Amino acid sequence: MTTNEMWGGRFAQGPADIMKEINASIDFDRRLYAQDIAASKAHARMLAHRGIIAQSDADAIGHGLDQIRTEIDHGKFVFSRDLEDIHMNIEARLTDLIGEAAGRLHTARSRNDQVATDFRLWVRDSIDRMSQGLRAFQVNLIAKAAAHAGTVMPGFTHLQSAQPVTLGHHLLAYVEMAARDRARFASARACTNECPLGAAALAGTSFPIDREQTALELGFSGAMRNSLDGVSARDFALEYLSACSIMTTHLSRLAEEIVLWSSPQFRFIRLSDAFSTGSSIMPQKRNPDAAELVRAKCARVTGSLVTLLGVMKALPLSYAKDMQEDKEAVFDAADSCELALAAMTGMVDDMQINEPAMRHAAGDAFSTATDLADWIVRVLKKPFREAHHITGRIVALAEARKCGLLDLPLSEMQTVEPGITADIQSVLGLDASVASRLSFGGTAPTRVREQIGYWQERLK
Amino acid sequence: MTTNEMWGGRFAQGPADIMKEINASIDFDRRLYAQDIAASKAHARMLAHRGIIAQSDADAIGHGLDQIRTEIDHGKFVFSRDLEDIHMNIEARLTDLIGEAAGRLHTARSRNDQVATDFRLWVRDSIDRMSQGLRAFQVNLIAKAAAHAGTVMPGFTHLQSAQPVTLGHHLLAYVEMAARDRARFASARACTNECPLGAAALAGTSFPIDREQTALELGFSGAMRNSLDGVSARDFALEYLSACSIMTTHLSRLAEEIVLWSSPQFRFIRLSDAFSTGSSIMPQKRNPDAAELVRAKCARVTGSLVTLLGVMKALPLSYAKDMQEDKEAVFDAADSCELALAAMTGMVDDMQINEPAMRHAAGDAFSTATDLADWIVRVLKKPFREAHHITGRIVALAEARKCGLLDLPLSEMQTVEPGITADIQSVLGLDASVASRLSFGGTAPTRVREQIGYWQERLK
Amino acid sequence: MTTNEMWGGRFAQGPADIMKEINASIDFDRRLYAQDIAASKAHARMLAHRGIIAQSDADAIGHGLDQIRTEIDHGKFVFSRDLEDIHMNIEARLTDLIGEAAGRLHTARSRNDQVATDFRLWVRDSIDRMSQGLRAFQVNLIAKAAAHAGTVMPGFTHLQSAQPVTLGHHLLAYVEMAARDRARFASARACTNECPLGAAALAGTSFPIDREQTALELGFSGAMRNSLDGVSARDFALEYLSACSIMTTHLSRLAEEIVLWSSPQFRFIRLSDAFSTGSSIMPQKRNPDAAELVRAKCARVTGSLVTLLGVMKALPLSYAKDMQEDKEAVFDAADSCELALAAMTGMVDDMQINEPAMRHAAGDAFSTATDLADWIVRVLKKPFREAHHITGRIVALAEARKCGLLDLPLSEMQTVEPGITADIQSVLGLDASVASRLSFGGTAPTRVREQIGYWQERLK
């Protein structure tokens, strides 16, 4: 049996080959099989419950679908391109298995609401996996942060060493981003988790169905309120892809840092063999390939988002075949995201920290100049802008003498600002600098440890 | 005074002209002036409250800032490119006005946390405008839907007439989309509404500031928990742009329908002169320019989202100058969205419905064939798939006779399926078809009116 | 043997599972096998020719590679994920087949220049297929245009009927676009067709290779002049994707027209069963699925372009693993483009033109108003702007009387402009209007037939 036969008898001629090739979706929508079967079972049960089909038919349908599920799970199902899509492949097989009753399953529904339902279920599952993955990522970050709450490293702005911070503080920044990513997925989940089943082709149906029953049985929060919207809406997938894009943007930032930090110029970290690759021609290389790929996956996920935004733009209601392009965009993004998340989670755990290199870099480049300026404000009561000017002149002096601020003689400093006293030494050291940043959210180890505690509690 | 002077004395040489041109942001970030001033006032008050600056200085700062606000409001402020950005322009003017005390304002903050705070305040305001705009759009849709709860039109899939629906039902689909858009903006608002002020350059500060005070005074839900994150995060802007992109995708779908519906081939609606333009060469034209522009704006907003996703990809922490490109992307998208939303809201109200044309089109193309199939299932107890085949053959018969289903003699139908009785006429009419779709979310006028009631209540 | 083993002995530990999964490219880069083998054969021949390896080794390598090619062609090759990529899979199999000599093949090259070479060869082949596909599309358009050089249809602006044109003229517009698309692919081909082989890892090699020999043997225009550029450049792929995106934009415009024209509101064309699909619930539907999918593919190809632009942004030289993401973006776009092009080529041939419907629509909506205005300019010597005003008033008159311009009594016209004479009738008919547009590039059938002749000649 071909799909053509399933549409009915009006079509005299079969589709052109090219038509079949562009039209068939079974090569990718087979990934919806579990969702399709679950939704069909719920639909059949509801039809029987409402007296629209016989209970015996519903039972036959249920058993047939269970068997098909098993066949697909075990790789024993033969998918056919002639049958176009996952829905028709399953229904055709159901007909083989249970005969006429199979023909009653499609009562009061259409492929339009069916695929929307399946796809929402799939996206919901993916969101749940993503949220779990983000949690695991947070857990590894927090563990690493806890081990390095007091490890001093340079805090960069413009990739210039700005002020010393702690590695723990730096890693916790990603915990925050991941938390917001989870919130975005939660929002996308709420948008996704409404049930279009029963919207039928577009207008609803005259059969006395109970949409609430199927919706709740499938774990949806309820039935969608408008059938045209039910079959036309793909904003749930767009919101999902947006959340994916933003999340991979975050991952790409950490990936960039891993690439930088494991370069010979930084040497802040070392990835183990498990997360490095060698070179076919340069035996000494330890390439952070996984981090580079995560960086690239970010662009790829954005590509998927652009695809679906472009597909949906200016589509009149209700269903249009263009929407079939929603699935590969989402599947590809989901795969990229899960890979990227798992790889980053692994790398965070894997990376060995080179504390001396970090500390050495933190001490470079006058990174405590701000502390000097702040001391002048605090102790000498100068306005900040004036303190800033004074500090600039002192830095220029140290630069000219090729020494650090700590090594610049007090007398030299006093040529710029006579009020400076020996107490200034107390703020120019790295540990003192870091420890002093006690404002809420600041890099002081005390604050970092408080935040670690907060997150450990919250992730329980 | 130039910014260069504000950075302090270490820079011997001024910036190259091209550097000044690429670097200066005052041409666009002046839009942040109200937010910048509000945040500075809150900051100064907190500094005084915590004893970091004198109350008299804080008062002077407050009054100076109020005056600057007035100057800018009234177009009396001279912006200077040499002063680079809105922060420096305002601070320099403050120095003119109040002298040395101005130099104390920048204590315990940096432009990094300052701009992040300003920008979040701006985005938050924009979100609130967008939400109000969406509400107004919903109100107009509901009013039009109420007037046309029973107006029959063709329901399209693949731009083919599929089944009759009501215009009210169709318009309510957009009310649903707008509701989800509002939910997305609410999620973006929550992400935006956390305060980075006090993160200083990146590491927090050693001054005993009270971040909660400034956060709450500025209406934020609280202070951000990590200072590195505070100056580096732009996911709030990305989430905002995502919400904008999805919303304009929805608007573009209705815009496309307005273009189609006002074409001479459809003639479903007529836009008044207020929303049409003429042609410089073809005097008879009534062009739906506003709808076309809304359609295009959708792509433009996506462009802004792509821009910012690209900007943020793989940026190491914390602040980098790349982030300066966040503002124009957001401002441009905000302007496009507000225009598009207002234009659509206006057009929904403006469009005159050509009921006869809609009804005539609905009756075309065998649009009640599904009703015939459903009757066969319901009355003759055939499986749906078989009923579908029978219907296909009857449609082919009508097509060959060039008549509609209602006009096909019963005897002809019976040649295909002898069980069909005269009762079939009761389901083949447009009004009967529409009225029968009583499932929840269906197109039956009864259901549509219930939904209108639901929305009127909800939007109160 | 695993790749790890191929890198050499320094790596103590194997890669993490997730690393293997994110890193392996064999699942997609196997599509490069023919190119990889061709390039390796050319490389081995050159190495022997320059005395770098023995001729006997080169011969063994050549035969081994031929056998591998046959194995892959016939689906007998077992690809291994442990071997990461197509290069390693082939080299490992070559080692199985010919032993030690296989280890000499990689002399004076690296995977970096190898993959760049393979990929350029693949893209070049794809460009050639695309150009042929565009030619076939042009041929079908011209044939249909020739059959309808005089078929009158409405010319639309803003989807409003503006002036009558001929269908032949309309279709030839796409021939022009396709010609420019071919020019773009030709430009992309020139960029692609330079050979990086011999750039080795990044710096060139100390072996006395002859890059010109391999370049020319592989059909390249020459060897790339800079080895760092050779392994780092992907602008050829970006230019290819740009050409693809612009081409599918053109295809999407015609696809949109096919969707519109086959709607019941237009009925300008009818697609045969070969290019339509039916509905599972509405037996009367003839859905233009292929056109809708082409429309959507356009967005998908743009997504691939965005992906690769994002991947390449800000990558420091030379090779980075991020670039591995170039291939799936290109392969996916190539597949989409080839499908879309073939489908459109088929549909152009397939579509049956409903000439009466087109003519009827062309006569609608005062579409010869411009002819009236032009007559006033030409005959009454009024300035165009004044003629435009006069015409506007006459159209308003006809609109009020619910008649067309041809049916408006002369006396009525003269109330607006007394100078109008009965001669005006000669320009208000559809055929007269179309025939009068004799300017170069105009819609007059004479001009259209000239253009058809031009194109038939050019495509010979």
Next chain:
Amino acid sequence: MTTNEMWGGRFAQGPADIMKEINASIDFDRRLYAQDIAASKAHARMLAHRGIIAQSDADAIGHGLDQIRTEIDHGKFVFSRDLEDIHMNIEARLTDLIGEAAGRLHTARSRNDQVATDFRLWVRDSIDRMSQGLRAFQVNLIAKAAAHAGTVMPGFTHLQSAQPVTLGHHLLAYVEMAARDRARFASARACTNECPLGAAALAGTSFPIDREQTALELGFSGAMRNSLDGVSARDFALEYLSACSIMTTHLSRLAEEIVLWSSPQFRFIRLSDAFSTGSSIMPQKRNPDAAELVRAKCARVTGSLVTLLGVMKALPLSYAKDMQEDKEAVFDAADSCELALAAMTGMVDDMQINEPAMRHAAGDAFSTATDLADWIVRVLKKPFREAHHITGRIVALAEARKCGLLDLPLSEMQTVEPGITADIQSVLGLDASVASRLSFGGTAPTRVREQIGYWQERLK
């Protein structure tokens, strides 16, 4: 006079405020004024030449337009939003200046072909500026490369030090990219440089115009062959934006390197004060802001490309108002590109090279391991793969001893491969390594100088 008045008298009511706001383009399309005036002058001359208007009218029009040009050049022209766009603003002013004759200018044209002509002229000018800008960029790169043809630096792959290269070689890679960028702009120019003027609204005209005359007078290669295509095509702008996107991708790669190289971890270069900025809180900072902004502009230009691809997708022929969104996307990209190009050209000249730091980094991390492997292949006749393994083991040895390859005693190497002789020292030094890469395109200073000569000749 308002545009509404120019359309003619049929519109009873003025446009809604929001309509005016979304519709008016004068705020941005005023940038086309020089092109609009030039095209109008050529059009008027042609009309007179063909006897369509009187020579005296053409003269009056010409003088009037010249005056308007002067007014706009000197900022004396008052643009009006009520007049919508640049065309109407100029025509209205022309009417003020010369009266009735102004109304004859619009004979045989429409705003549709007019704006397409103007815009093509603008894009053509921009392409010419871009090509000159790229040439200047190449000149600076070559000059710097000439000064550093023998300066050794690390060649990176995966941001790991791979093999030593010369800075001259590295910079020449960008010369190659820029050359291909110029080729892309040349291709875009050819696509752009065809004249649509005379296409009129969409169908051509019945006036006996001479399109070749206006085309050639305006410097176009000829008149477009299809009037529908003439007013509908925007692929020239898309191709332009693609070329811009790819060019800025190249610039972003060098920008990234400038950011990296000027970081304290690399210290390869130092930007002067002219291209650095300071920090408002950290006086010691030298931020490479311009490079960061170039990096970001790359994403912004991609955003513009995405915008216009999205706008044009699925637009039915011929002109639609959506296309008005072409200009801001192009203008914004053009501005970004010109800025980015000028900034990079300046930075290339500005950057001071820290040769010792580059050389030191090049010597790090066993970067001559490939030379060792190649020596084993060349001298000991081992297959490359075996030589690779041997080298890997020697590197591991050196790593364990914490020394470089040059410092590893010969006897130690011989424990891994007894065949190694003292001659090995001759290939392990940086200069020897670099000098040995004599293959065409290789990094040997000899080759680099040859390439510099080639480029100096070519750019003459």
